[in-house]
Amino acid sequence: MEIDKAIGESDDKRLKTKYNNAIFVIKRALSLYSIEEVAFSFNGGKDSTVLLHLLRAGYFLHKKELSCSNGGGGLSSFPVRTIYFESPSAFTEINAFTYDAAQTYGIQLDIIRQDFKSGLEALLKANPIRAIFLGVRIGDPTAVGQEQFSPSSPGWPPFMRVNPILDWSYRDVWAFLLTCKVKYCSLYDQGYTSIGSIHDTVPNALLSVNDTSSKEKFKPAYLLSDGRLERAGRVKKNASIKNDVGCDSQKHEVLLASVITVGDEILSGTVEDQLGLSLCRKLTSVGWSVQQTSVLRNDIDSVSEEVDRQRSICDMVFIYGGVGPLHSDVTLAGVAKAFGVRLAPDEEFEEYLRHLISEHCTGDRNEMAQLPEGITELLHHEKLSVPLIKCRNVIVLAATNTEELEKEWECLTELTKLGGSTSLIDASRRLMTSLTDVEVAEPLSKLGLEFPDIYLGCYRKSRQGPIIICLKGKDNARIDSAVQALRKKFKEGSFVDMN
Numbered sequence: 001m002e003i004d005k006a007i008g009e010s011d012d013k014r015l016k017t018k019y020n021n022a023i024f025v026i027k028r029a030l031s032l033y034s035i036e037e038v039a040f041s042f043n044g045g046k047d048s049t050v051l052l053h054l055l056r057a058g059y060f061l062h063k064k065e066l067s068c069s070n071g072g073g074g075l076s077s078f079p080v081r082t083i084y085f086e087s088p089s090a091f092t093e094i095n096a097f098t099y100d101a102a103q104t105y106g107i108q109l110d111i112i113r114q115d116f117k118s119g120l121e122a123l124l125k126a127n128p129i130r131a132i133f134l135g136v137r138i139g140d141p142t143a144v145g146q147e148q149f150s151p152s153s154p155g156w157p158p159f160m161r162v163n164p165i166l167d168w169s170y171r172d173v174w175a176f177l178l179t180c181k182v183k184y185c186s187l188y189d190q191g192y193t194s195i196g197s198i199h200d201t202v203p204n205a206l207l208s209v210n211d212t213s214s215k216e217k218f219k220p221a222y223l224l225s226d227g228r229l230e231r232a233g234r235v236k237k238n239a240s241i242k243n244d245v246g247c248d249s250q251k252h253e254v255l256l257a258s259v260i261t262v263g264d265e266i267l268s269g270t271v272e273d274q275l276g277l278s279l280c281r282k283l284t285s286v287g288w289s290v291q292q293t294s295v296l297r298n299d300i301d302s303v304s305e306e307v308d309r310q311r312s313i314c315d316m317v318f319i320y321g322g323v324g325p326l327h328s329d330v331t332l333a334g335v336a337k338a339f340g341v342r343l344a345p346d347e348e349f350e351e352y353l354r355h356l357i358s359e360h361c362t363g364d365r366n367e368m369a370q371l372p373e374g375i376t377e378l379l380h381h382e383k384l385s386v387p388l389i390k391c392r393n394v395i396v397l398a399a400t401n402t403e404e405l406e407k408e409w410e411c412l413t414e415l416t417k418l419g420g421s422t423s424l425i426d427a428s429r430r431l432m433t434s435l436t437d438v439e440v441a442e443p444l445s446k447l448g449l450e451f452p453d454i455y456l457g458c459y460r461k462s463r464q465g466p467i468i469i470c471l472k473g474k475d476n477a478r479i480d481s482a483v484q485a486l487r488k489k490f491k492e493g494s495f496v497d498m499n
């Protein structure tokens with residue numbers, strides 16, 4: 001089979017790993033479901049074209065293993081039911097390529113002229129289809145939370161989504177197409193890197209060629225050096241997003257922060273969280289007001305909802321935990337969903353990871369290099385082996401202990417304007433008293449009314465221990481006046497200064 005032969009002769013170890021993993025998923029699906037129970041959703045794009053040839057190879061190898069093939073030659077026909085959603089807003093080149101591919105590879109197309117959901121409902125009602133092969137990659141908007149085998153979402157007709165190329169990057173897609181020397185839609189040679197409808201897709205300006213002629217020319221899609229910018233040719237809708245720190249449009253003088261921790265191990269009490277305490281102290285020390293801290297379970301929707309809520313009311317959100325390649329590491333997916341963007345392979349970030357973990361990075365799973373598309377800024381610092389991740393007004397910290405946090409914080413304060421806030425704590429005093437809660441409650445309430453510009457806080461280190469009263473403000477003289485006013489309400493010696 002020509003596809004399997006081309007990959008076998010390639011020197012690209014990464015591509016071989018991706019190919020073998022995808023073939024495994026395909027053969028697994030063909031073992032679980034009969035040929036009548038599977039379908040392939042083809043749209044003429046590059047990802048779908050890759051999957052077409054993977055399915056051809058996978059079906060051939062599956063039949064060969066069952067001794068239903070003599071193992072020679074290619075496939076004369078492609079028996080997997082193939083569905084094509086034809087749209088009046090599709091490029092004519094996409095339609096032409098789709099019909100040409102069907103004729104070339106013996107594909108029997110089921111052409112559907114309805115929206116995707118309605119078309120699927122009709123298709124599944126008329127046929128015994130239980131699984132559909134999709135050319136979804138982990139960076140696609142619909143891919144958040146999906147695995148190679150994922151049941152359809154609630155509200156959709158029931159079927160199994162099979163995603164053989166879920167962990168492929170932009171570079172992987174083009175490595176496959178070029179290595180196997182298969183045809184793809186001609187638009188990709190005209191500078192289109194991600195194709196939607198005729199209404200929202202233009203050539204990628206990053207591939208524009210300087211030419212003296214009046215007609216603008218573009219390099220082919222496979223020459224795009226940064227796969228993160230794959231969708232730069234999509235016309236973006238206007239979005240209302242809160243300005244980053246450092247902009248002139250601050251609504252308040254004091255900058256507000258929120259701290260989010262992600263980890264089931266913290267909620268279960270298995271691990272004690274020390275980073276939150278340290279981070280709150282650091283933020284307070286540079287003049288930020290920490291509005292809230294929260295601990296979330298390892299769940300994409302929980303992270304997404306909390307990030308979305310906090311980013312809208314705070315100047316900066318700091319989130320840590322749940323960063324990595326494990327199934328429980330959902331932080332970046334949650335951040336992406338909060339901003340309504342997809343996770344996309346970041347080849348620059350992947351190179352950092354590859355250098356860091358060397359031979360342990362086999363290339364078969366690259367979740368750690370998936371970053372929220374279009375909103376991610378990598379903060380480089382010579383003291384950090386891997387850049388910090390900043391998504392608009394959300395900072396993702398990779399620290400797992402206080403020592404690592406100390407290093408990241410030092411670098412972060414050098415790279416950003418974290419210390420640019422007007423401090424709440426230019427002046428502060430701490431008093432200690434053995435008086436009871438009942439004795440100090442009313443006088444403290446009245447003191448707060450007398451000095452509304454002074455923050456008053458009370459706490460005990462133990463239930464039977466003394467009360468510690470904190471006074472914080474902008475002016476030492478005002479703090480001193482508040483302390484004197486409090487002392488006048490009680491006998492001399494009732495309060496001991498702890499500063």
